Amino acid sequence: MRIVEKKPNNLIPLELGIIKGSxxxxxxxxxxxxxxxWNSVSFLLNKKAMFAAVNVFHAAAQYCIDKNFNMVYGFYHKKVNSIVKLYTSIGAIPSKKYGKEVYFPxxxxxxxxxxxxxxxxxxxxxxxIRTRIW
Structure with a gap:
């Protein structure tokens, strides 16, 4: 898991991806x-990995809450149903502000x-996310 805070002199991953079709x-x-x-979520599909993923999600959410971020952005790949289901189940929504897909070459x-x-x-x-048990 990686959380990149937007600062005046850095780019977050959302700003690094190339807008599809541009x-x-x-x-x-x-x-x-x-x-x-918030990006780079990767885990195996077994019980031990799922337990670890839940703990990582809890810790990442707590960090974002503690930092009082107004919004946290991320990505999902629509062809990986497990990730799409995971994010939608926790309340993540496709961005209204940044509505076009992006890619990294x-x-x-x-x-x-x-x-x-x-x-x-x-x-x-x-x-x-912070309070969910799954």
């Missing part, structure tokens, strides 16, 4: 204050370029 290449630029990007899944859906995890969703 020509010339375009990227998102965030101007909001007090936001973060070096990121492939099963031989295909990965298009990622930007998501928003608001404060209510963070509280839900």
């Amino acid at each position: 020509d010339p290449i375009q990227r998102y630029a965030t101007i909001d204050d007090n936001i973060a990007d 070096e990121c492939y899944f099963q031989g295909e370029l990965v298009y990622l859906t930007p998501i928003e995890i608001n404060k209510d969703a963070l509280q839900k």
Whole structure:
């Protein structure tokens, strides 16, 4: 799990992805204050890994709550149903502000370029994640 806090002199992953279909290449630029990007969730599909993933999600949500972020952004890959279900079950929604999919030229899944859906995890969703047992 990686949480990147937006600062005046850095880019969060949301700002690094290339917007699908843009020509010339375009990227998102965030101007909001007090936001973060939460990404790189990866775990095996077994009981031990699921227990670890739940603990990581709880800790990450608590960190975001403690930092009082106004919004936390992330991505999911629509072709990985388990990740989509996980994020939607905790209250993450496709971003309204950053509605187009993005990609990273070096990121492939099963031989295909990965298009990622930007998501928003608001404060209510963070509280839900923090208290959820699964």
